[in-house]
Amino acid sequence: MIMTQDVIQTINEHIAIIAPLLIIQAILIVTALVSLIRTEVTNGPKWMWALIILFISTIGPIAYFIFGRRNDT
Numbered sequence: 001m002i003m004t005q006d007v008i009q010t011i012n013e014h015i016a017i018i019a020p021l022l023i024i025q026a027i028l029i030v031t032a033l034v035s036l037i038r039t040e041v042t043n044g045p046k047w048m049w050a051l052i053i054l055f056i057s058t059i060g061p062i063a064y065f066i067f068g069r070r071n072d073t
Contacts, residue, residue, distance in 0.1 A: 025058050032061035035069065042068050 032053045036042070042049055049068045052060040 028058065028061045029053060032064045036064065039069060041070050043070055044068065 033050065036046060036049055036053065039046075049064050052068075053064050054060070056063070
C-alpha cells in the first residue's frame with residue numbers, strides 16, 4: 001500500500017511540472033498556425049511551415065516566427 005501511494009505521489013509531482021510546459025507548447029503551436037493562416041506570403045511554402053510547426057514540437061513554431069514570416073511593409 002505504501003509503495004502505491006509513493007508511486008501516485010511521484011506521478012502527481014511530474015504532472016505538476018509537465019502540464020504547464022504542455023500548455024505553453026500548445027499555445028505556441030496554435031499562435032504560429034493562426035499567424036501562418038493569416039499571412040499571405042512566407043519564406044518558403046506554407047505547407048512546409050505547417051508541417052514544421054506541427055511536427056517539430058517547440059522549436060518548429062519558434063523557427064517559423066524567426067525565419068518563416070516575411071516583413072514586407
